[in-house]
Amino acid sequence: MVDDLISTICPYCGVGCGINLKVNELGQLKSVEPQSNHPISQGKLCDKGWSTAYAVTNKNRLTQPLKRIKNEFFPISWDEALSTIAVELNQILDDSGPKSIGIISSARATNEDNYAAQKFTRTVLKSNNIDHCARICHSPTVAGLKQSLGSGAMTNSASEIFDTDLIMVFGADPTENHSILGGHIMQAHLKGCELVVVDPRKTRLAKLANIHLQLNLGSNIALVNAMLHVIIKEKWYDENFINERCNGFKYLAQHVAQLTPVSVEAITGLKAVDIYQAAKHYSQAKRAMIFYGMGITQYMSGTNNVISLANLALICGHIGKNGTGVNPLRGQNNVQGACDMGCLPNVYPGYQSVIDTNIQTKFSNAWQCDLDPLEGLTSMGMTKAALAGDLHALILFGEDPVVTDPDQNHVKASLKKLDLFVVAELSMTETAKLADIILPAASFAEKDGTFTNCERRVQLVNQALEPLGVAMGDWQWLQALAKKMGSDQLNWKTSEDVFNEMTSLNPSYEAMTYQKLAKNHGLQWPCNNENPTGTRLLHANTFPIGKARLISVNHTDIDEPTDDEYPLSLTTNRLHFHYGCGSMTRNSPLLERETPPGILFINPENANTLNIAHLDAIGVKSRRGYIETRAIITGDVPIGLVSMPYHFKEAPSNQLTNTAQDPVTKMPELKACAVSVIPLPKGVEPKSIQQLLEGD
Numbered sequence: 063m064v065d066d067l068i069s070t071i072c073p074y075c076g077v078g079c080g081i082n083l084k085v086n087e088l089g090q091l092k093s094v095e096p097q098s099n100h101p102i103s104q105g106k107l108c109d110k111g112w113s114t115a116y117a118v119t120n121k122n123r124l125t126q127p128l129k130r131i132k133n134e135f136f137p138i139s140w141d142e143a144l145s146t147i148a149v150e151l152n153q154i155l156d157d158s159g160p161k162s163i164g165i166i167s168s169a170r171a172t173n174e175d176n177y178a179a180q181k182f183t184r185t186v187l188k189s190n191n192i193d194h195c196a197r198i199c200h201s202p203t204v205a206g207l208k209q210s211l212g213s214g215a216m217t218n219s220a221s222e223i224f225d226t227d228l229i230m231v232f233g234a235d236p237t238e239n240h241s242i243l244g245g246h247i248m249q250a251h252l253k254g255c256e257l258v259v260v261d262p263r264k265t266r267l268a269k270l271a272n273i274h275l276q277l278n279l280g281s282n283i284a285l286v287n288a289m290l291h292v293i294i295k296e297k298w299y300d301e302n303f304i305n306e307r308c309n310g311f312k313y314l315a316q317h318v319a320q321l322t323p324v325s326v327e328a329i330t331g332l333k334a335v336d337i338y339q340a341a342k343h344y345s346q347a348k349r350a351m352i353f354y355g356m357g358i359t360q361y362m363s364g365t366n367n368v369i370s371l372a373n374l375a376l377i378c379g380h381i382g383k384n385g386t387g388v389n390p391l392r393g394q395n396n397v398q399g400a401c402d403m404g405c406l407p408n409v410y411p412g413y414q415s416v417i418d419t420n421i422q423t424k425f426s427n428a429w430q431c432d433l434d435p436l437e438g439l440t441s442m443g444m445t446k447a448a449l450a451g452d453l454h455a456l457i458l459f460g461e462d463p464v465v466t467d468p469d470q471n472h473v474k475a476s477l478k479k480l481d482l483f484v485v486a487e488l489s490m491t492e493t494a495k496l497a498d499i500i501l502p503a504a505s506f507a508e509k510d511g512t513f514t515n516c517e518r519r520v521q522l523v524n525q526a527l528e529p530l531g532v533a534m535g536d537w538q539w540l541q542a543l544a545k546k547m548g549s550d551q552l553n554w555k556t557s558e559d560v561f562n563e564m565t566s567l568n569p570s571y572e573a574m575t576y577q578k579l580a581k582n583h584g585l586q587w588p589c590n591n592e593n594p595t596g597t598r599l600l601h602a603n604t605f606p607i608g609k610a611r612l613i614s615v616n617h618t619d620i621d622e623p624t625d626d627e628y629p630l631s632l633t634t635n636r637l638h639f640h641y642g643c644g645s646m647t648r649n650s651p652l653l654e655r656e657t658p659p660g661i662l663f664i665n666p667e668n669a670n671t672l673n674i675a676h677l678d679a680i681g682v683k684s685r686r687g688y689i690e691t692r693a694i695i696t697g698d699v700p701i702g703l704v705s706m707p708y709h710f711k712e713a714p715s716n717q718l719t720n721t722a723q724d725p726v727t728k729m730p731e732l733k734a735c736a737v738s739v740i741p742l743p744k745g746v747e748p749k750s751i752q753q754l755l756e757g758d
Contacts, residue, residue: 068526070506071506072107072111072395073170073506075110075239075241080103081096083115091118091119094115102517109653110640113652116650122490124487124501126532129500140542154482160434163453164447166441167179167180169196171400171460173399173511175511177404179540189438193440193444194406196397196401199356199394201359202367202727203368204727210369210612211600214413216387218385219598219599223247226250226350228256231260231261231353231354232260232354232355233357236355237267258271258275258340260275262279264698273339279620280618281617283363285330286374288321288322288326288341289337289340290318292341293378303376307610310613351385355393373613373615376612403568412571416435441467442728455483459485460487460503470714471686486539504533508535537560622722622734622736624736630739632715640707640709661692662691662706663706664696665696675695679692682704691713
C-alpha cells in the first residue's frame with residue numbers, strides 16, 4: 063500500500079515552510095519532507111524542519127489528563143479534569159471576580175485555538191486577562207509600527223528579498239532561527255545585494271556583510287538618530303515621499319539636528335565614519351529592506367527602537383514599494399496569528415481596541431453577551447498579580463515561562479502561589495511540573511487549523527495523525543470546559559467553523575476561507591473585499607492611519623550597566639539546532655547531539671583573564687540568580703560581552719535576566735543585564751539548575 067502524503071506547515075519558526083508528512087497504512091508517521099512547490103521554502107527545510115517527526119512521536123508525550131496530589135501526578139479522565147477545573151473556576155469567579163483569573167495562550171497553537179482562548183476569556187470568564195509569548199518577543203513591534211505606520215506586521219513578502227538592492231539586518235541572525243529566510247538573504251547577497259548588519263555579535267551574516275556595525279548593547283536609537291542626522295543633512299531623504307505620505311518631518315529634523323555620528327560614538331561604540339557610510343548606503347540604495355529581531359524589541363526602549371527603524375525607512379521612501387520595507391522576524395510559528403486573533407489584553411481579533419465603545423458593541427452583539435470594558439493584565443502583570451495574591455487561577459497552554467520568562471525564581475514563586483494552575487502541553491515541561499491539572503494537547507500533526515507566518519501568510523494545517531492517547535486540540539477542550547461552566551459560547555463542530563466565525567469579526571481575514579487557503583498556498587492579510595486574493599505588499603498607496611507618523615525618540619541607557627561586582631554584560635541568543643524552550647527540538651537525537659545542554663559564549667581575552675579554557679565548566683551569576691554551564695570561547699562576541707541561549711532547562715538564562723520593562727508594552731529587557739563569570743575547578747561538571755536548587 064502506498065503511504066499517504068499530508069501537506070501541512072512546519073511547527074517551528076515564523077517562516078512558515080511547507081512540509082509533507084508521510085503516513086503509512088497503520089496511521090504511523092514515517093517521515094517528513096519539504097513541499098517542492100511551496101512559495102517560501104521552495105523545496106528546502108532547515109535542520110529543525112527535517113526533525114519535526116521527533117516533536118510529535120516522542121516517548122515523552124502526555125497522553126491523558128493528570129492531577130497533582132501532593133507532589134505526584136495521577137492519571138484521571140477528561141470528565142474529572144474538566145469538572146474539577148470548572149468547579150474551581152466558578153468558585154473563584156464567585157469569590158474574587160473575573161479579574162482574578164487569567165489565560166496565557168500559545169504562539170505554537172493554531173489560529174483557531176487562539177481565537178477560542180481569547181473568546182473563552184472574554185465571554186466565559188468575563189475578563190480581558192489574555193496574553194501570550196509575543197509579550198516577551200514582539201509586543202514592541204505591534205505597538206511601535208502601529209503608531210508609525212498603522213499596522214504592526216511585516217510589510218513585505220519573503221520573495222522580495224530577491225528584488226531588493228540592500229538588506230539591513232538589525233539585532234537578528236536569521237541563519238539561526240529563520241534559516242530558510244537567512245539562506246535567501248545569503249543567496250541575494252551572493253547575487254549582488256548589499257548587506258548591512260547591525261549587531262553586537264559577529265553573526266554569520268555579519269561576517270558576510272559589506273558593513274557590520276558592531277554596536278554596544280541598547281544603543282540602537284542613538285545609532286539610528288545619527289543616521290537620520292546624516293541623511294537629512296546631506297539631503298539624501300525622499301522629499302516627495304515625505305511630503306505626500308508622512309507627518310512630523312520638521313520636528314524629526316529638529317530633533318536629530320545635533321545628534322551627529324561623532325556625538326554618539328561613545329554611546330554606540332562605533333566610529334562616526336562607519337555610521338556615515340551605513341546612512342549613505344541605505345539611503346542611496348534604489349530599494350532597501352530592513353529586517354529586525356529581538357535585538358531591537360527586548361529592551362526597555364523596545365517600542366521606541368521599532369519607531370526609530372520606521373523613521374529610517376520612511377524618510378528614505380523605503381516602504382510601500384517592491385523590495386522596500388520594515389520587516390520584523392517573528393520567532394514562533396504562529397506568533398503573528400496569536401496576535402491577529404486578539405490574544406492580547408488590549409485588543410480583540412484584528413487589533414480592535416477593547417476600550418473603544420463602538421468595537422465593544424460590535425463584539426458584544428456578535429457574541430451576545432456583555433464584555434469587560436477595561437484592558438486586562440499582561441503575562442508579566444499576571445505574574446505580579448499572583449505574587450500579590452490578586453490572581454488566583456491561571457490556564458496556560460503551549461508555553462514554558464519557567465524556562466523563557468525573565469527571573470525564573472520570580473516566575474516559579476508566582477505560579478506556586480496560585481489556587482489553581484492548569485497547563486495543556488505535549489510533554490512534561492518545567493512549567494507543567496508546577497500545575498495542579500495537566501491536559502494532554504494534540505500536536506500540529508493531529509489537528510486541522512491555520513498558522514499565520516511572519517509575512518502575514520495564513521496557511522492550512524492538515525491533520526495527518528490521530529491524537530496520541532486521549533489528547534485533544536485546544537479549542538476542543540476549551541469548548542468542553544466552557545460547557546462544564548454552563549456556557550455555550552464556544553459552540554463549534556469543526557476548526558473550519560471556528561475560522562469562519564473569526565473571519566466574520568476580523569477585517570483583515572474577512573475574505574478568507576479554507577478552500578481559498580488550500581488553493582493558493584495560503585493568503586496574506588489583509589484579505590478582504592477590496593483585496594480578495596490577499597495583499598503581498600503593505601502600504602503601497604496609503605497607510606491605515608492616512609499619513610505615516612515620523613515620531614522623535616530618544617536614546618535611553620540599559621537598566622543594568624556593569625560594575626565591579628558584575629563586570630560583564632550578558633545578552634541572549636538563539637541556536638540553529640534548537641527552538642524556544644527546547645520541549646520539541648530536544649526530543650530529536652539528531653538535534654540534541656549538536657550542542658551541550660547549556661553554553662555561554664565568551665571572548666578569548668575575557669576567558670584568558672578568568673583562566674577559562676574552551677568547554678570549561680563555569681558559574682554565571684547576576685543579581686537575580688546563579689547557574690552553571692560550559693564556556694564556548696569565540697571572537698564572535700566582543701570583549702566585555704557574553705551571550706547565552708535560552709533553550710536549555712539545565713542552564714536557563716532566565717535565572718539571570720532582568721525584569722525591567724518597556725513602559726509601553728511591558729516587554730522585559732532580556733537582551734541586557736550585568737553578570738559575573740566564575741571558573742569552576744578543573745574536572746568539575748557543571749550542575750544543572752535542578753541540582754543547584756536541591757543543594758540549597
